[in-house]
Amino acid sequence: MTIEGDLREKAKEMGMHLVGFSAIEKTSYAEIVRSRISQGLIPEEIVELTECFQVPDFFADPTRSLAGAKTLICVGQSYLERKSAPKDMSMRGVIGRHYWRDSYTDLVKKRDDMVKHLRSAGFKAEKAKVHPREAAKLTGLAWIGRNALAINPTYGSWALYYSIVTDAVIEPSQRIVKSCPEKCRKCMEACPTKALVEPYVLDVNRCLNYILEQRGPYPDFARIPAGNRVNGCDKCQEVCPMNSAAKPAPKHLTARELDPELVPYPKLDRCFEVTDREMADNYAHMDWFEPSTRFLRRNALIAAGNSGEKELLKIAKKYERSEDEVLKNHAKWAKERLS
Ligand code: B12
Ligand code: SF4
Numbered sequence: 001m002t003i004e005g006d007l008r009e010k011a012k013e014m015g016m017h018l019v020g021f022s023a024i025e026k027t028s029y030a031e032i033v034r035s036r037i038s039q040g041l042i043p044e045e046i047v048e049l050t051e052c053f054q055v056p057d058f059f060a061d062p063t064r065s066l067a068g069a070k071t072l073i074c075v076g077q078s079y080l081e082r083k084s085a086p087k088d089m090s091m092r093g094v095i096g097r098h099y100w101r102d103s104y105t106d107l108v109k110k111r112d113d114m115v116k117h118l119r120s121a122g123f124k125a126e127k128a129k130v131h132p133r134e135a136a137k138l139t140g141l142a143w144i145g146r147n148a149l150a151i152n153p154t155y156g157s158w159a160l161y162y163s164i165v166t167d168a169v170i171e172p173s174q175r176i177v178k179s180c181p182e183k184c185r186k187c188m189e190a191c192p193t194k195a196l197v198e199p200y201v202l203d204v205n206r207c208l209n210y211i212l213e214q215r216g217p218y219p220d221f222a223r224i225p226a227g228n229r230v231n232g233c234d235k236c237q238e239v240c241p242m243n244s245a246a247k248p249a250p251k252h253l254t255a256r257e258l259d260p261e262l263v264p265y266p267k268l269d270r271c272f273e274v275t276d277r278e279m280a281d282n283y284a285h286m287d288w289f290e291p292s293t294r295f296l297r298r299n300a301l302i303a304a305g306n307s308g309e310k311e312l313l314k315i316a317k318k319y320e321r322s323e324d325e326v327l328k329n330h331a332k333w334a335k336e337r338l339s
């Protein structure tokens with residue numbers, strides 16, 4: 001069997017949905033990142049926390065991950081599940097689909113097992129520090145949409161990616177030559193905070209996925225657009241016509257079901273009673289920059305303010321007396337909006 005055939009078999013056995021190959025190539029990632037940082041489109045706070053923004057040259061050149069690398073391998077998994085929302089959503093928030101389960105850890109583990117498998121076959125292999133969207137594009141798994149997401153022909157944009165570099169020589173996969181319909185701008189128009197400032201260009205400061213996870217208070221402009229979101233935002237994917245026929249994940253990534261009162265449609269009043277243990281069990285897999293019950297409450301206060309539910313007014317009034325300035329400020333906002 002060829003190395004390609006063996007890796008495809010291994011991927012299937014592990015339950016990985018996508019695998020593709022490319023010869024080693026440098027990308028323009030570093031220039032793009034530097035230009036976005038200099039324009040203020042990637043805020044300092046996220047640069048400090050994110051390796052790919054600190055050393056973008058490393059991420060633009062796969063040979064920096066492994067000297068002598070011959071092939072870039074990209075692995076991907078869909079996280080799309082058809083789960084219907086509760087009939088009565090009035091007291092519920094919503095969590096972005098990528099957080100419905102611990103999809104990231106699941107794929108990272110499979111990527112690491114694939115590295116071990118290559119090594120056991122006598123090849124050099126390392127996890128690649130390469131932008132996952134670039135890796136998906138180079139290896140023929142996806143093309144890039146105006147919403148900046150990597151779009152796969154079968155699973156749409158609802159997939160996560162990681163990559164590997166190896167000295168094994170593998171036949172490159174055919175790349176996808178595709179772009180968005182010329183006139184389509186649905187993602188840009190539907191974005192609640194108009195964060196997609198140009199096709200393919202995200203102003204991270206305005207993206208709700210960033211705002212909901214950053215420290216400190218929500219900026220004023222984002223509070224009403226946040227709607228009932230408690231974490232994550234899927235709008236630029238939900239409206240994309242390329243996702244209308246997207247196939248759901250063939251199999252759920254991790255077996256563990258999360259507490260249905262907390263994920264994916266958290267009961268807003270429950271968010272204020274959640275314990276550290278429940279937080280760890282249900283929210284620790286989310287990329288919260290500071291995972292804590294405090295951040296869940298902060299986000300739930302904004303969702304409560306946007307809910308129109310008078311029942312949540314007493315919670316807003318209670319937190320308005322909080323000694324925590326951020327909670328106090330959000331509670332005051334929620335109270336005024338609900339009164
Ligand atoms: C930081 C980060 C964020 C930040 C900033 C996102 C951003 N766009 O920069 C925040 C917190 C806002 C975020 C949000 C989201 N993220 Co995020 N995020 C990352 C992270 C860690 C780095 C991203 C990065 O390098 N950005 C830098 C800029 C330069 O990259 P970019 O916008 O992707 O730009 C590329 C393309 O636009 C393209 N491009 C640029 N110009 C042009 C022009 C043309 C013509 C074309 C064709 C292409 C093109 O090239 C650029 C890269 O070289 C990666 C994971 C990782 N380890 O690298 C995940 C990642 C990008 N995120 C992911 C996800 C799922 C999301 C969300 C959907 C989560 C959610 N539901 O809320 C949103 C999507 C928002 C959006 N529309 O992009 C997935 C995306 C999977 C996919 N199918 O594309 C990734 C790849 C994680 C993973 N391992 O799979 N994320
Ligand atoms: S994730 Fe939400 S806020 Fe961010 S670009 Fe997409 S639609 Fe806009």
Ligand code: SF4
Pocket residue numbers: 145146147148180181184185186187188239240241242
């Ligand atoms: S909504 Fe339209 S413009 Fe945006 S990514 Fe999808 S096809 Fe492209």
